[in-house]
Amino acid sequence: MSRTLVALACLSFFACPETPGVDGGTGGGNGGTGGGTATGGGSTAAPTVETWCGTQTASSCTAGTTCAYFETQLGCENVTGRNAEFGSFCDAQRNAVNDGRSSFSAAAAQSCLDNLGTCGSLACPAAFTGLVGVDVGCYSSDECDPALFCELGARCPGRCVPRRGEGQRGNNARECEPGLYGRLGTLDGGGAALLCTQQAAVGEPCSGYQSCLEPFVCNPNSNTCVPLLAEGNACGATDGGIAAYQVCALPLWCQPRFDGGVATCAPLATRGEPCGTCQQDLRCVRGTxxxxGQSGEGCSVDRDCLWPLYCKASGQVPLGPGTCATRGDAGAACTTDQSCAPGLSCVMRGLNANVCAVVDGGTTLGCRDTTP
Incomplete structure (x- = not known):
């Protein structure tokens, strides 16, 4: 069993929400990865754990285009390629099933496929159920029994531990017992930490992401729990900002107004339209x-570029405006992991010499099983 620690932006746009970018200036912003996309109808053959990842991806990109999350099927495949670089969420779940850490329900998977054409969420969490018990190794909370979560820390693999009760430390709703979420609070001995706190019911006051009982969300304009907002409803915060979580009913997104009005729920912006939030295979360039980006074109972040290109910074700062460039092969000089070809990392070889190389293990923020 091999293991790797990796910096995960998002395991897959199929499974975890991420706020699409907004205009970042001359090369700014990106199409982002939304709160999940929709897919078109069911499959003719019942899915198996071995066919599920390919089936889900193909269906997703077909309907993702139909539902206007993406401009083109090819664009969707490009986005999935970049996200898979961080360790495909679906592939990780398949490995967990094959290793006995999780189970796969073909019936639940098929039901998800049959309903994905509604242009709602693309995630299919009911297809997998974690089987790992207390204090047994894990790579993600999805592998743990539903009453447990995967506590990683600096370890890879981590350990499945009981979900936290009210008042205990918990970073998010998955780490807390059902009906609770992680909210910044004060410890008994002083100091601040995220503590498991009761989620609010519909109509009650709330304070941001996960602070409402599902399926409700915290409306940043009224700070109360509401159903997902319909097209045309105000969704901007009272300070003029936009929530960093999904508050509009998919396939809508909270879009800024360009007449000075408050942001409202609207479709993703298409090519040539003001941005706002663009379709996921587009980027925002000077407000449009x-x-x-192709090789040599301007960019602000890696997702401004076609995969597997990356945004090579023009100045000394690794992250900043630059141009889309080809990633380095093994042995090439590098500044970040993203400047190396997929499968390679930027490794220090001397005080001022970093090169692209294969690394077994790692150091940073996430943990995944790399068994084929």
Missing amino acids: CESL
Whole structure:
């Protein structure tokens, strides 16, 4: 069993929500990865754990285009390629099933496929159920029994531990017992930490992401729990900002107004329209949604570029405006992991010499099983 620690932006756009970017200036912003996309109808053959990842991806990109999350099927495949670089969420779940850490329900998977054409969420969490018990190794909370979560820390693999009760430390709703979420609070001995706190019911006051009982969300304009907002409803915060979580009913997103009014729920912006939030295979360039960058074109972040290109910074700072460039092969000089070809990391070889190389293990923020 091999293991790797990796910096995970998001395991997959199929499974975890991420706020699409907004205009970042001359090369700014990106199409982002939304709160999940929708797919078109069911499959003719019942899915198996071995066919599920390919089936889900193909269906997702077909309907993702139909539902206007993406401009083109090819664009969707490009986005999935970049996200898979961080360790495909679906592939990790398949490995967990094959290793006996999780179970797969073909019936639940098929039901998800049959309903994905509604242009709602693309995630299919009911297809997998964690089987790992207390104090047994894990790579993610999805592998743990539903009453447990995977406590990683600096370890890989981590350990499945009981979900936290009210008042105990918990970073998010998955680490807390059902009906609780992680909210910044004060410890008994002083100091601040995220503590498991009761989620609010519909109509009650709330304070941000996960602070409401599902399926409700915290409306940043009224700070009360509401159903997901319909098209045209105000969704901006009272300070003029936009929530960093999904508050509009998919396939809508909270879009800024360009007449000075409050942000409202609206479809993703298409090519040539003001941004706002663009379709996921477009980026925001000088206030307008445009194609992802080719080699040599300007960019602000890696997702401004077609995969597997990356945004090579023009100055000394590794992150900043630059141009889309080809990633380095093994032995090439590098500044970040993203400047190396997929499968390679930027490794220090001397005080001022970093090169692209294969690394077994790692150091940073996430943990995944790399068994084929």
